[in-house]
Amino acid sequence: MKFDFKTYLKHTYKTQLVYLAVIVALYIYDNDNLIFLLFFPFSFIQGYYRYQYKLTQAEKLKAKGLTEEDMENISFVKKWEHARKRGIWNYCIIDGGFIAGLALSIISSMIWFTLSGKTDFHALLAEPIDMFAFIGYNYIIGAGIAVMIFRMKWKYNEKRFIRLTDPLANNYFAKDYQDI
Secondary structure: OOOOHHHHHHHHHHHHHHHHHHHHHHHHHOOOOOHHHHHHHHHHHHHHHHHHHHHHHHHHHHHHOOOHHHHHHHHHHHHHHHHHHHOHHHHHHHHHHHHHHHHHHHHHHHHHHHHHOOOOHHHHOOOHHHHHHHHHHHHHHHHHHHHHHHHHHHHHHHHHHHHHHOOOHHHHOOOOHHHO
């Protein structure tokens, strides 16, 4: 199969335009710092090669009689079997609290800084005790939210796993067991 640059643009032009707009906004916001403008060509080229890889994989799957959805389901089942063996608390605390909690703490720190009404970020973190309190509180908030999200996600993933691995899975999810 020949890879065509036009088909790549046809499928990804909206994403590329949004990405370019974000980079230009960062460029303007950071007083014309050229480093942000260098990100776009690299991401554009990387996206093109990922698109080529995705098309190649789709062709291989089609030759085996599988779809991309089938491969996603197979991948999910393998990953979820591993997560189930580790247990719910390990999944919620390690994957949720520590890993996803870090990302959510960054978001909560931006929200906290915006709502605090302070205009200078350096003033907020001038004293070490203030800095550690800021980081600690935001990490606790992010980790708590992430643990709750991952607990709900556990239930959803468990249902999906059962539905994909058990041919009689619909019977387990019936509200009343009269249809069994």
